[in-house]
Amino acid sequence: MCGRFSLTATPDEVRETFGLVELEGFPARYNIAPTQPILVVVSSDRREPGSNLPERQAVLVRWGFLPGWVKDPRDFPLLINARSETAIGKASFRAAMRHRRVLVPASGFYEWHRPSKESGEASQAYWIRPRHGRIVAFAGLMEIWSSADGSEVDTGAILTVSANRTIGRIHDRMPVVIKPEDYTRWLDCKSGEPRDVADLMVPAEEDFFEAVPVSNLVNKVANTGPEIQEPVGNSLPPAKAPVGKANGGQLSLF
Known part of the structure:
Protein backbone atom coordinates (compact mmCIF):
# COMPACT_ATOMS: atom_id res chain seq x y z
CA MET A 1 0.00 0.00 0.00
CA CYS A 2 1.21 3.51 -0.71
CA GLY A 3 -0.79 6.36 0.79
CA ARG A 4 1.81 9.14 0.84
CA PHE A 5 5.01 9.74 -1.08
CA SER A 6 7.53 12.44 -1.88
CA LEU A 7 9.20 13.96 -4.93
CA THR A 8 11.98 16.32 -3.89
CA ALA A 9 14.28 15.89 -6.91
CA THR A 10 14.78 18.90 -9.17
CA PRO A 11 13.04 19.14 -12.53
CA ASP A 12 16.43 18.73 -14.24
CA GLU A 13 17.05 15.49 -12.33
CA VAL A 14 13.63 14.15 -13.27
CA ARG A 15 14.10 15.16 -16.90
CA GLU A 16 17.46 13.43 -17.11
CA THR A 17 16.35 10.28 -15.27
CA PHE A 18 13.36 9.66 -17.50
CA GLY A 19 14.72 11.02 -20.76
CA LEU A 20 12.04 13.68 -21.06
CA VAL A 21 12.13 16.15 -23.94
CA GLU A 22 10.86 18.97 -21.75
CA LEU A 23 9.56 19.49 -18.25
CA GLU A 24 8.20 22.59 -16.57
CA GLY A 25 9.59 23.61 -13.21
CA PHE A 26 7.95 22.42 -10.00
CA PRO A 27 8.69 22.76 -6.27
CA ALA A 28 9.97 20.02 -3.99
CA ARG A 29 7.02 18.10 -2.53
CA TYR A 30 7.61 16.31 0.76
CA ASN A 31 4.11 15.05 1.55
CA ILE A 32 2.10 14.14 -1.53
CA ALA A 33 -1.38 12.98 -0.56
CA PRO A 34 -4.37 11.37 -2.32
CA THR A 35 -6.51 13.62 -4.58
CA GLN A 36 -3.53 15.94 -5.15
CA PRO A 37 -1.91 16.29 -8.61
CA ILE A 38 1.00 13.92 -9.20
CA LEU A 39 3.58 13.86 -11.97
CA VAL A 40 3.57 10.79 -14.21
CA VAL A 41 5.66 9.83 -17.23
CA VAL A 42 3.92 8.51 -20.34
CA SER A 43 5.03 7.31 -23.76
CA SER A 44 3.93 9.68 -26.52
CA ASP A 45 3.10 9.07 -30.17
CA ARG A 46 6.12 11.10 -31.30
CA ARG A 47 9.52 9.52 -31.89
CA GLU A 48 12.85 10.64 -30.52
CA PRO A 49 14.97 12.38 -33.20
CA GLY A 50 17.12 9.78 -34.97
CA SER A 51 15.53 6.91 -33.04
CA ASN A 52 12.63 4.50 -33.29
CA LEU A 53 11.91 4.89 -29.57
CA PRO A 54 8.86 6.95 -28.60
CA GLU A 55 9.37 10.21 -26.77
CA ARG A 56 8.45 10.35 -23.10
CA GLN A 57 6.34 13.13 -21.69
CA ALA A 58 5.43 14.24 -18.19
CA VAL A 59 1.81 15.00 -17.37
CA LEU A 60 -0.12 15.77 -14.21
CA VAL A 61 -2.93 13.51 -13.06
CA ARG A 62 -5.15 13.46 -10.02
CA TRP A 63 -4.02 10.79 -7.56
CA GLY A 64 -7.19 8.78 -7.29
CA ALA A 95 -8.18 -1.11 -19.77
CA ALA A 96 -5.46 0.96 -18.12
CA MET A 97 -3.22 -2.10 -17.71
CA ARG A 98 -3.46 -2.65 -21.45
CA HIS A 99 -3.39 0.91 -22.76
CA ARG A 100 -2.23 3.43 -20.15
CA ARG A 101 0.72 2.21 -18.08
CA VAL A 102 2.77 5.06 -16.62
CA LEU A 103 5.76 5.71 -14.39
CA VAL A 104 5.42 7.73 -11.19
CA PRO A 105 8.65 9.55 -10.25
CA ALA A 106 9.28 9.58 -6.50
CA SER A 107 12.01 10.21 -3.96
CA GLY A 108 10.46 7.65 -1.63
CA PHE A 109 7.24 6.87 0.19
CA TYR A 110 5.79 6.77 3.69
CA GLU A 111 4.34 3.81 5.50
CA TRP A 112 2.96 3.25 8.98
CA HIS A 113 3.62 0.32 11.26
CA ARG A 114 0.45 -0.21 13.26
CA PRO A 115 0.93 -2.67 16.13
CA SER A 116 -1.97 -4.71 17.43
CA LYS A 117 -4.21 -3.06 20.01
CA GLU A 118 -3.16 -5.68 22.51
CA SER A 119 0.46 -4.53 22.35
CA GLY A 120 -0.40 -1.05 23.61
CA GLU A 121 2.20 0.42 21.26
CA ALA A 122 1.60 3.55 19.18
CA SER A 123 1.75 3.61 15.40
CA GLN A 124 5.10 4.60 13.91
CA ALA A 125 5.59 6.40 10.59
CA TYR A 126 8.54 5.55 8.33
CA TRP A 127 10.13 7.47 5.48
CA ILE A 128 11.15 4.72 3.03
CA ARG A 129 13.74 5.88 0.51
CA PRO A 130 16.07 4.23 -2.02
CA ARG A 131 19.49 3.62 -0.52
CA HIS A 132 21.20 5.01 -3.61
CA GLY A 133 19.48 8.33 -2.95
CA ARG A 134 18.28 8.84 -6.49
CA ILE A 135 14.84 9.00 -8.04
CA VAL A 136 12.73 5.85 -8.06
CA ALA A 137 9.98 5.01 -10.57
CA PHE A 138 6.77 3.45 -9.27
CA ALA A 139 4.60 1.50 -11.70
CA GLY A 140 1.36 3.35 -12.26
CA LEU A 141 -1.87 3.34 -14.23
CA MET A 142 -3.65 6.28 -15.80
CA GLU A 143 -7.27 6.74 -16.80
CA ILE A 144 -9.15 9.65 -18.35
CA TRP A 145 -12.55 10.18 -16.75
CA SER A 146 -15.21 12.20 -18.60
CA SER A 147 -18.10 13.88 -16.83
CA ALA A 148 -21.61 14.29 -18.21
CA ASP A 149 -20.82 17.85 -19.29
CA GLY A 150 -17.86 16.68 -21.38
CA SER A 151 -15.07 17.85 -19.09
CA GLU A 152 -12.18 15.42 -18.60
CA VAL A 153 -10.00 14.58 -15.62
CA ASP A 154 -6.78 12.57 -15.85
CA THR A 155 -6.55 10.21 -12.89
CA GLY A 156 -3.94 7.75 -11.70
CA ALA A 157 -3.08 4.95 -9.29
CA ILE A 158 0.13 3.33 -8.05
CA LEU A 159 0.53 -0.43 -8.41
CA THR A 160 1.50 -2.35 -5.30
CA VAL A 161 2.89 -5.79 -4.59
CA SER A 162 3.46 -7.97 -1.53
CA ALA A 163 6.27 -6.42 0.47
CA ASN A 164 9.76 -7.90 0.64
CA ARG A 165 11.01 -9.05 4.03
CA THR A 166 12.53 -5.68 4.93
CA ILE A 167 9.45 -3.59 4.23
CA GLY A 168 7.24 -6.41 5.50
CA ARG A 169 8.40 -5.55 9.00
CA ILE A 170 6.40 -2.34 8.59
CA HIS A 171 3.58 -3.20 6.19
CA ASP A 172 2.57 -6.11 3.98
CA ARG A 173 2.39 -4.09 0.74
CA MET A 174 4.81 -1.85 -1.15
CA PRO A 175 4.84 0.05 -4.46
CA VAL A 176 6.05 -1.76 -7.57
CA VAL A 177 9.43 -0.33 -8.60
CA ILE A 178 10.36 -0.27 -12.29
CA LYS A 179 14.10 -0.31 -13.02
CA PRO A 180 15.55 2.19 -15.54
CA GLU A 181 16.37 -0.57 -18.02
CA ASP A 182 12.68 -1.57 -18.01
CA TYR A 183 11.14 1.90 -18.46
CA THR A 184 10.60 1.46 -22.21
CA ARG A 185 9.09 -2.01 -21.87
CA TRP A 186 6.70 -0.91 -19.12
CA LEU A 187 5.54 2.16 -21.06
CA ASP A 188 5.13 0.30 -24.36
CA CYS A 189 1.38 -0.23 -24.44
CA LYS A 190 1.17 -0.56 -28.22
CA SER A 191 3.14 -3.76 -28.64
CA GLY A 192 3.41 -4.91 -25.02
CA GLU A 193 0.47 -6.79 -23.51
CA PRO A 194 0.01 -6.82 -19.72
CA ARG A 195 1.30 -10.40 -19.66
CA ASP A 196 4.53 -9.16 -21.25
CA VAL A 197 5.31 -6.95 -18.23
CA ALA A 198 4.02 -9.26 -15.50
CA ASP A 199 7.59 -10.17 -14.58
CA LEU A 200 8.28 -6.52 -13.67
CA MET A 201 5.62 -6.44 -10.96
CA VAL A 202 7.68 -7.96 -8.16
CA PRO A 203 8.99 -6.68 -4.81
CA ALA A 204 12.16 -4.58 -4.87
CA GLU A 205 15.39 -6.22 -3.75
CA GLU A 206 15.88 -6.48 0.01
CA ASP A 207 18.58 -3.80 0.11
CA PHE A 208 16.93 -1.36 -2.32
CA PHE A 209 15.09 0.71 0.31
CA GLU A 210 15.99 1.92 3.75
CA ALA A 211 13.30 2.78 6.30
CA VAL A 212 13.77 5.84 8.53
CA PRO A 213 11.45 6.34 11.52
CA VAL A 214 9.94 9.84 11.42
CA SER A 215 7.57 11.83 13.60
CA ASN A 216 3.79 12.02 13.24
CA LEU A 217 4.12 15.36 11.41
CA VAL A 218 3.66 13.40 8.19
CA ASN A 219 0.17 12.37 9.33
CA LYS A 220 -1.18 15.85 8.53
CA VAL A 221 -1.48 16.80 4.87
CA ALA A 222 -0.91 20.45 5.83
CA ASN A 223 2.67 19.63 6.86
CA THR A 224 4.65 19.92 3.64
CA GLY A 225 8.20 20.85 4.67
CA PRO A 226 11.42 18.82 4.89
CA GLU A 227 11.07 18.53 8.67
CA ILE A 228 8.63 15.66 8.22
CA GLN A 229 11.55 13.51 7.00
CA GLU A 230 13.74 14.17 10.05
CA PRO A 231 14.70 10.87 11.74
CA VAL A 232 13.38 10.20 15.24
CA GLY A 233 15.06 6.83 15.79
CA ASN A 234 16.99 4.11 14.04
CA SER A 235 15.12 0.88 14.59
CA LEU A 236 12.63 -1.24 12.67
CA PRO A 237 9.93 -3.40 14.26
CA PRO A 238 10.86 -7.07 14.76
CA ALA A 239 10.67 -9.30 11.70
CA LYS A 240 7.37 -11.13 11.36
CA ALA A 241 7.28 -14.89 11.41
CA PRO A 242 6.34 -16.25 7.96
CA VAL A 243 2.63 -16.98 7.80
CA GLY A 244 2.12 -17.45 4.07
CA LYS A 245 1.25 -14.95 1.41
CA ALA A 246 0.56 -11.41 2.61
CA ASN A 247 -2.89 -10.00 2.18
CA GLY A 248 -3.89 -6.47 1.28
CA GLY A 249 -6.78 -4.60 -0.29
CA GLN A 250 -7.54 -1.54 -2.31
CA LEU A 251 -7.31 1.66 -0.33
CA SER A 252 -10.36 3.84 -0.65
CA LEU A 253 -10.62 7.44 0.44
CA PHE A 254 -14.28 6.94 1.33
Missing part, protein backbone atom coordinates in the same frame (compact mmCIF):
# COMPACT_ATOMS: atom_id res chain seq x y z
CA PHE A 65 -8.19 6.41 -10.07
CA LEU A 66 -11.58 6.62 -11.77
CA PRO A 67 -12.40 4.18 -14.59
CA GLY A 68 -13.85 5.79 -17.68
CA TRP A 69 -17.16 3.94 -17.28
CA VAL A 70 -17.96 5.50 -13.88
CA LYS A 71 -21.05 7.71 -14.12
CA ASP A 72 -20.86 9.52 -10.79
CA PRO A 73 -17.60 9.65 -8.77
CA ARG A 74 -19.63 10.00 -5.60
CA ASP A 75 -20.87 6.46 -6.11
CA PHE A 76 -17.42 4.97 -6.70
CA PRO A 77 -14.47 4.62 -4.32
CA LEU A 78 -11.50 6.73 -5.34
CA LEU A 79 -8.64 4.24 -5.63
CA ILE A 80 -5.06 5.37 -5.09
CA ASN A 81 -3.52 1.87 -5.30
CA ALA A 82 -4.07 -1.13 -7.56
CA ARG A 83 -2.98 -4.65 -6.60
CA SER A 84 -0.54 -5.78 -9.28
CA GLU A 85 -1.53 -9.43 -8.80
CA THR A 86 -5.14 -8.81 -9.84
CA ALA A 87 -5.16 -5.53 -11.80
CA ILE A 88 -5.13 -7.25 -15.18
CA GLY A 89 -8.41 -8.99 -14.38
CA LYS A 90 -10.21 -6.22 -12.52
CA ALA A 91 -12.84 -4.28 -14.43
CA SER A 92 -11.59 -1.04 -12.89
CA PHE A 93 -8.00 -1.44 -14.09
CA ARG A 94 -8.14 -3.81 -17.07
Whole structure:
Protein backbone atom coordinates (compact mmCIF):
# COMPACT_ATOMS: atom_id res chain seq x y z
CA MET A 1 0.00 0.00 0.00
CA CYS A 2 1.21 3.51 -0.71
CA GLY A 3 -0.79 6.36 0.79
CA ARG A 4 1.81 9.14 0.84
CA PHE A 5 5.01 9.74 -1.08
CA SER A 6 7.53 12.44 -1.88
CA LEU A 7 9.20 13.96 -4.93
CA THR A 8 11.98 16.32 -3.89
CA ALA A 9 14.28 15.89 -6.91
CA THR A 10 14.78 18.90 -9.17
CA PRO A 11 13.04 19.14 -12.53
CA ASP A 12 16.43 18.73 -14.24
CA GLU A 13 17.05 15.49 -12.33
CA VAL A 14 13.63 14.15 -13.27
CA ARG A 15 14.10 15.16 -16.90
CA GLU A 16 17.46 13.43 -17.11
CA THR A 17 16.35 10.28 -15.27
CA PHE A 18 13.36 9.66 -17.50
CA GLY A 19 14.72 11.02 -20.76
CA LEU A 20 12.04 13.68 -21.06
CA VAL A 21 12.13 16.15 -23.94
CA GLU A 22 10.86 18.97 -21.75
CA LEU A 23 9.56 19.49 -18.25
CA GLU A 24 8.20 22.59 -16.57
CA GLY A 25 9.59 23.61 -13.21
CA PHE A 26 7.95 22.42 -10.00
CA PRO A 27 8.69 22.76 -6.27
CA ALA A 28 9.97 20.02 -3.99
CA ARG A 29 7.02 18.10 -2.53
CA TYR A 30 7.61 16.31 0.76
CA ASN A 31 4.11 15.05 1.55
CA ILE A 32 2.10 14.14 -1.53
CA ALA A 33 -1.38 12.98 -0.56
CA PRO A 34 -4.37 11.37 -2.32
CA THR A 35 -6.51 13.62 -4.58
CA GLN A 36 -3.53 15.94 -5.15
CA PRO A 37 -1.91 16.29 -8.61
CA ILE A 38 1.00 13.92 -9.20
CA LEU A 39 3.58 13.86 -11.97
CA VAL A 40 3.57 10.79 -14.21
CA VAL A 41 5.66 9.83 -17.23
CA VAL A 42 3.92 8.51 -20.34
CA SER A 43 5.03 7.31 -23.76
CA SER A 44 3.93 9.68 -26.52
CA ASP A 45 3.10 9.07 -30.17
CA ARG A 46 6.12 11.10 -31.30
CA ARG A 47 9.52 9.52 -31.89
CA GLU A 48 12.85 10.64 -30.52
CA PRO A 49 14.97 12.38 -33.20
CA GLY A 50 17.12 9.78 -34.97
CA SER A 51 15.53 6.91 -33.04
CA ASN A 52 12.63 4.50 -33.29
CA LEU A 53 11.91 4.89 -29.57
CA PRO A 54 8.86 6.95 -28.60
CA GLU A 55 9.37 10.21 -26.77
CA ARG A 56 8.45 10.35 -23.10
CA GLN A 57 6.34 13.13 -21.69
CA ALA A 58 5.43 14.24 -18.19
CA VAL A 59 1.81 15.00 -17.37
CA LEU A 60 -0.12 15.77 -14.21
CA VAL A 61 -2.93 13.51 -13.06
CA ARG A 62 -5.15 13.46 -10.02
CA TRP A 63 -4.02 10.79 -7.56
CA GLY A 64 -7.19 8.78 -7.29
CA PHE A 65 -8.19 6.41 -10.07
CA LEU A 66 -11.58 6.62 -11.77
CA PRO A 67 -12.40 4.18 -14.59
CA GLY A 68 -13.85 5.79 -17.68
CA TRP A 69 -17.16 3.94 -17.28
CA VAL A 70 -17.96 5.50 -13.88
CA LYS A 71 -21.05 7.71 -14.12
CA ASP A 72 -20.86 9.52 -10.79
CA PRO A 73 -17.60 9.65 -8.77
CA ARG A 74 -19.63 10.00 -5.60
CA ASP A 75 -20.87 6.46 -6.11
CA PHE A 76 -17.42 4.97 -6.70
CA PRO A 77 -14.47 4.62 -4.32
CA LEU A 78 -11.50 6.73 -5.34
CA LEU A 79 -8.64 4.24 -5.63
CA ILE A 80 -5.06 5.37 -5.09
CA ASN A 81 -3.52 1.87 -5.30
CA ALA A 82 -4.07 -1.13 -7.56
CA ARG A 83 -2.98 -4.65 -6.60
CA SER A 84 -0.54 -5.78 -9.28
CA GLU A 85 -1.53 -9.43 -8.80
CA THR A 86 -5.14 -8.81 -9.84
CA ALA A 87 -5.16 -5.53 -11.80
CA ILE A 88 -5.13 -7.25 -15.18
CA GLY A 89 -8.41 -8.99 -14.38
CA LYS A 90 -10.21 -6.22 -12.52
CA ALA A 91 -12.84 -4.28 -14.43
CA SER A 92 -11.59 -1.04 -12.89
CA PHE A 93 -8.00 -1.44 -14.09
CA ARG A 94 -8.14 -3.81 -17.07
CA ALA A 95 -8.18 -1.11 -19.77
CA ALA A 96 -5.46 0.96 -18.12
CA MET A 97 -3.22 -2.10 -17.71
CA ARG A 98 -3.46 -2.65 -21.45
CA HIS A 99 -3.39 0.91 -22.76
CA ARG A 100 -2.23 3.43 -20.15
CA ARG A 101 0.72 2.21 -18.08
CA VAL A 102 2.77 5.06 -16.62
CA LEU A 103 5.76 5.71 -14.39
CA VAL A 104 5.42 7.73 -11.19
CA PRO A 105 8.65 9.55 -10.25
CA ALA A 106 9.28 9.58 -6.50
CA SER A 107 12.01 10.21 -3.96
CA GLY A 108 10.46 7.65 -1.63
CA PHE A 109 7.24 6.87 0.19
CA TYR A 110 5.79 6.77 3.69
CA GLU A 111 4.34 3.81 5.50
CA TRP A 112 2.96 3.25 8.98
CA HIS A 113 3.62 0.32 11.26
CA ARG A 114 0.45 -0.21 13.26
CA PRO A 115 0.93 -2.67 16.13
CA SER A 116 -1.97 -4.71 17.43
CA LYS A 117 -4.21 -3.06 20.01
CA GLU A 118 -3.16 -5.68 22.51
CA SER A 119 0.46 -4.53 22.35
CA GLY A 120 -0.40 -1.05 23.61
CA GLU A 121 2.20 0.42 21.26
CA ALA A 122 1.60 3.55 19.18
CA SER A 123 1.75 3.61 15.40
CA GLN A 124 5.10 4.60 13.91
CA ALA A 125 5.59 6.40 10.59
CA TYR A 126 8.54 5.55 8.33
CA TRP A 127 10.13 7.47 5.48
CA ILE A 128 11.15 4.72 3.03
CA ARG A 129 13.74 5.88 0.51
CA PRO A 130 16.07 4.23 -2.02
CA ARG A 131 19.49 3.62 -0.52
CA HIS A 132 21.20 5.01 -3.61
CA GLY A 133 19.48 8.33 -2.95
CA ARG A 134 18.28 8.84 -6.49
CA ILE A 135 14.84 9.00 -8.04
CA VAL A 136 12.73 5.85 -8.06
CA ALA A 137 9.98 5.01 -10.57
CA PHE A 138 6.77 3.45 -9.27
CA ALA A 139 4.60 1.50 -11.70
CA GLY A 140 1.36 3.35 -12.26
CA LEU A 141 -1.87 3.34 -14.23
CA MET A 142 -3.65 6.28 -15.80
CA GLU A 143 -7.27 6.74 -16.80
CA ILE A 144 -9.15 9.65 -18.35
CA TRP A 145 -12.55 10.18 -16.75
CA SER A 146 -15.21 12.20 -18.60
CA SER A 147 -18.10 13.88 -16.83
CA ALA A 148 -21.61 14.29 -18.21
CA ASP A 149 -20.82 17.85 -19.29
CA GLY A 150 -17.86 16.68 -21.38
CA SER A 151 -15.07 17.85 -19.09
CA GLU A 152 -12.18 15.42 -18.60
CA VAL A 153 -10.00 14.58 -15.62
CA ASP A 154 -6.78 12.57 -15.85
CA THR A 155 -6.55 10.21 -12.89
CA GLY A 156 -3.94 7.75 -11.70
CA ALA A 157 -3.08 4.95 -9.29
CA ILE A 158 0.13 3.33 -8.05
CA LEU A 159 0.53 -0.43 -8.41
CA THR A 160 1.50 -2.35 -5.30
CA VAL A 161 2.89 -5.79 -4.59
CA SER A 162 3.46 -7.97 -1.53
CA ALA A 163 6.27 -6.42 0.47
CA ASN A 164 9.76 -7.90 0.64
CA ARG A 165 11.01 -9.05 4.03
CA THR A 166 12.53 -5.68 4.93
CA ILE A 167 9.45 -3.59 4.23
CA GLY A 168 7.24 -6.41 5.50
CA ARG A 169 8.40 -5.55 9.00
CA ILE A 170 6.40 -2.34 8.59
CA HIS A 171 3.58 -3.20 6.19
CA ASP A 172 2.57 -6.11 3.98
CA ARG A 173 2.39 -4.09 0.74
CA MET A 174 4.81 -1.85 -1.15
CA PRO A 175 4.84 0.05 -4.46
CA VAL A 176 6.05 -1.76 -7.57
CA VAL A 177 9.43 -0.33 -8.60
CA ILE A 178 10.36 -0.27 -12.29
CA LYS A 179 14.10 -0.31 -13.02
CA PRO A 180 15.55 2.19 -15.54
CA GLU A 181 16.37 -0.57 -18.02
CA ASP A 182 12.68 -1.57 -18.01
CA TYR A 183 11.14 1.90 -18.46
CA THR A 184 10.60 1.46 -22.21
CA ARG A 185 9.09 -2.01 -21.87
CA TRP A 186 6.70 -0.91 -19.12
CA LEU A 187 5.54 2.16 -21.06
CA ASP A 188 5.13 0.30 -24.36
CA CYS A 189 1.38 -0.23 -24.44
CA LYS A 190 1.17 -0.56 -28.22
CA SER A 191 3.14 -3.76 -28.64
CA GLY A 192 3.41 -4.91 -25.02
CA GLU A 193 0.47 -6.79 -23.51
CA PRO A 194 0.01 -6.82 -19.72
CA ARG A 195 1.30 -10.40 -19.66
CA ASP A 196 4.53 -9.16 -21.25
CA VAL A 197 5.31 -6.95 -18.23
CA ALA A 198 4.02 -9.26 -15.50
CA ASP A 199 7.59 -10.17 -14.58
CA LEU A 200 8.28 -6.52 -13.67
CA MET A 201 5.62 -6.44 -10.96
CA VAL A 202 7.68 -7.96 -8.16
CA PRO A 203 8.99 -6.68 -4.81
CA ALA A 204 12.16 -4.58 -4.87
CA GLU A 205 15.39 -6.22 -3.75
CA GLU A 206 15.88 -6.48 0.01
CA ASP A 207 18.58 -3.80 0.11
CA PHE A 208 16.93 -1.36 -2.32
CA PHE A 209 15.09 0.71 0.31
CA GLU A 210 15.99 1.92 3.75
CA ALA A 211 13.30 2.78 6.30
CA VAL A 212 13.77 5.84 8.53
CA PRO A 213 11.45 6.34 11.52
CA VAL A 214 9.94 9.84 11.42
CA SER A 215 7.57 11.83 13.60
CA ASN A 216 3.79 12.02 13.24
CA LEU A 217 4.12 15.36 11.41
CA VAL A 218 3.66 13.40 8.19
CA ASN A 219 0.17 12.37 9.33
CA LYS A 220 -1.18 15.85 8.53
CA VAL A 221 -1.48 16.80 4.87
CA ALA A 222 -0.91 20.45 5.83
CA ASN A 223 2.67 19.63 6.86
CA THR A 224 4.65 19.92 3.64
CA GLY A 225 8.20 20.85 4.67
CA PRO A 226 11.42 18.82 4.89
CA GLU A 227 11.07 18.53 8.67
CA ILE A 228 8.63 15.66 8.22
CA GLN A 229 11.55 13.51 7.00
CA GLU A 230 13.74 14.17 10.05
CA PRO A 231 14.70 10.87 11.74
CA VAL A 232 13.38 10.20 15.24
CA GLY A 233 15.06 6.83 15.79
CA ASN A 234 16.99 4.11 14.04
CA SER A 235 15.12 0.88 14.59
CA LEU A 236 12.63 -1.24 12.67
CA PRO A 237 9.93 -3.40 14.26
CA PRO A 238 10.86 -7.07 14.76
CA ALA A 239 10.67 -9.30 11.70
CA LYS A 240 7.37 -11.13 11.36
CA ALA A 241 7.28 -14.89 11.41
CA PRO A 242 6.34 -16.25 7.96
CA VAL A 243 2.63 -16.98 7.80
CA GLY A 244 2.12 -17.45 4.07
CA LYS A 245 1.25 -14.95 1.41
CA ALA A 246 0.56 -11.41 2.61
CA ASN A 247 -2.89 -10.00 2.18
CA GLY A 248 -3.89 -6.47 1.28
CA GLY A 249 -6.78 -4.60 -0.29
CA GLN A 250 -7.54 -1.54 -2.31
CA LEU A 251 -7.31 1.66 -0.33
CA SER A 252 -10.36 3.84 -0.65
CA LEU A 253 -10.62 7.44 0.44
CA PHE A 254 -14.28 6.94 1.33
